[in-house]
Amino acid sequence: MANPFDKAQELAQELQESEEFTNLKQLHEEVNNDEVAKKMLDNFRQLQMELQQKQMQGEQISEEEVQQAQKQFEVVQQHEQIMKLMEEEQKMSQLVSEINKIITEPLEALYGVEENQEG
Template sequence: MAVNVYDQANALEDALRNSDEFQNMKDLYGKVNSNPESKQLFEEFREVQMDLQQKQMQGEEINEEDVQKAQKSAEDIEKDENIKSLMEAEQKMSELIQDLNRVIMKPIEELYGLNNQN
């Protein structure tokens, strides 16, 4: 019996959307966005991250000023309980996705004997 992998992927997407981890993250993101100070800090943090990623992707050197800006931004968000809680929820969601990725990749790993290397 052929299985439509895309149907299964869509069911997984739905399960993720309804998971406690995602719902918690969604609620916490709402708290960040409803607090003007948290929202501004979070947007600044994301902007700094995206700038650094873009420089890395383009092969540009990251200078001391960039590093200091990133460190300052990270320190600022650590002081904000709304953002701190959201980042903890993001970490839990990331762990869930990593677990799912291990399950998804298991057939390929078994095929190539990646789990049975002697």
């Protein structure tokens, strides 16, 4: 019988060897090696995180905060490497999301069937 942990390790290795991961890693290193780009991205992500935390705590985000976030995003958009990095992050996120969907299909099917039988 196959061990799910072994398969997960194999999948992790496959991800690390994928073109998506390789591109993401290279862009990540390029941005981190550029002091200006790194600071711009860090500031943008810090603001994003602060706003997300406020939302999760049910706090209202002010118009000023929305405008500040928009301005920072516009600044980040001007930097080609940051935008490439964000695009690759999006691709990797989508890939992981699709893999997660495949992995959880048996559980969804199991609970979906049980719910239908009860109804």
